[in-house]
Amino acid sequence: MHVAEVEEPHAGPGEIRITVRASGLSTGETLIRSGALRDVVPVTLPHRTGMEAAGVVDEVGDGVTGVGVGDEVFGMTDPSARGANADYAVLVAWAPRPAAWSWEEAGGAAGGVETATRVLDRLAVGAGHTVLVQGAAGGVGTIAVQLAVARGAAVIGTASEHNHDFLRSLGAVPTTYGPGLAGRVRGLAANGVDAVFDCAGGALPDLIEIVGDAARVVTIAADLTAAAHGVHLSHGAPADRTGTALGAGADPLAVHGLATAVTLADAGRLRVPVAAAFPLDEIAAAHELSETRHARGKIVLVH
Ligand SMILES: NC(=O)c1ccc[n+]([C@@H]2O[C@H](COP(=O)([O-])OP(=O)(O)OC[C@H]3O[C@@H](n4cnc5c(N)ncnc54)[C@H](OP(=O)(O)O)[C@@H]3O)[C@@H](O)[C@H]2O)c1
Structure with missing residues (x-):
């Protein structure tokens, strides 16, 4: 390179x-x-x-x-x-x-904003929901947490312990990923979890167990086991190309998220x-x- x-x-x-x-x-x-x-x-x-x-x-x-x-x-x-x-x-x-x-x-x-908007739209995340963001401290996860909070959702985010104060600063309740995740999330979400946004891959069975329905989990990671678990792996293509060979299986790019991001940034709610x-x-x-x-x-x- x-x-x-x-x-x-x-x-x-x-x-x-x-x-x-x-x-x-x-x-x-x-x-x-x-x-x-x-x-x-x-x-x-x-x-x-x-x-x-x-x-x-x-x-x-x-x-x-x-x-x-x-x-x-x-x-x-x-x-x-x-x-x-x-x-x-x-x-x-x-x-x-x-x-x-x-x-x-x-x-x-732009990439994180578009991707996070696409997935939060697909999961219809809104006010009153509880969302788990797996891999919340990364490039997409940090944006996903803030956009979900801005929609009025309660957000649990996973990261290594040294990133937990950072996740709190974005508006998420932090926990660690890895073995025992389902139990930790149960302890944090009294009324259960409505949707899971997976930015990391490799833990789909645990994530499905947490939300109780594979259709309520969307992954963006290149986790090629997603289809076998009944989980949607979201990737984006321009809206006029989603039905073509180039855009096979793609969701339309959620470019409307860019304007929303400007509004939130101007209000000091998205960094x-x-x-x-x-x-x-x-x-x-x-x-x-x-x-x-x-x-x-x-x-x-x-x-
Ligand atoms: N399909 C799409 O449309 C699309 C779009 C953008 C990105 N992606 C993909 O989505 C994934 C996330 O992208 P990104 O840019 O956010 O990546 P990234 O910035 O590289 O993610 C780094 C974060 O991942 C966390 N992490 C590492 N291992 C983990 C694990 N086993 N479980 C949970 N979290 C873990 C780390 O947390 P700690 O350091 O706290 O451990 C770190 O904060 C990548 O695979 C990327 O290729 C897909």
Whole structure:
């Protein structure tokens, strides 16, 4: 993995191009890079990385309204095109950069916001519900906790003990993952758990036991046992592609979550905890940190 010169991309119809100030490391890309996902996410080499970025608009494609050259935005690339870890990125969904977010926070926001919104929508999480977020201290989990709290849910989040105060600061009741989880959660959720958002994988039988119904568990981790357990593994594709071979089994990208995130950020109710920020040319080191599976929050690249 290295930084290389390539032809610069341009905004097509319905797209914008930004000069990137910061972009996110998408955790799944470490699995793609290692080859672990070669049977489910085949790629053609050379492969460009990055699905989320923040920066300044410098091209506006045909048909785009409401945004202009010079605006500061954050957003997502087309998941099949990627290329956000670059000087210029073409975005298919975006929102204004909240004043409260640094470039680093904005650059790492869109993927977690979209993913968490997609899963919370599917689980119909709302006021009065109790939600368990497994892997709550990671890039997606930290956003999922805050979005669920903002919906009025009570949230139990799992993480290693040293991250428990951090989870409390996001609004979750913390507990550790691993053996005995069901008993610990029973002790914390007097009226039971309504939904489980699994950001970690590897513990689906325990998670199903906790909620009592596999249909109330959604995982985003590349846990290839999900189907055998009757659990939905959510991955996103643009709404017009979910029925095609490229988007087979995908849920439509929940890009409406970006606007909600701005409202919450402006109200001081959503932050993007940044685990570490690397210069773009140290992207290999950023992947190494991600592969530890213990980054607290989001790993970002600064440009
Ligand atoms: N399908 C999709 O649409 C989609 C979208 C985004 C991400 N993903 C996938 O979702 C997963 C989460 O992504 P992410 O960016 O949040 O990952 P991440 O930031 O790398 O997650 C790190 C967190 O995982 C926790 N963790 C490590 N092992 C765990 C375990 N056995 N059980 C519970 N938690 C554990 C760690 O907690 P402690 O350090 O406290 O132990 C750490 O806070 C990845 O597999 C990623 O590829 C899928």
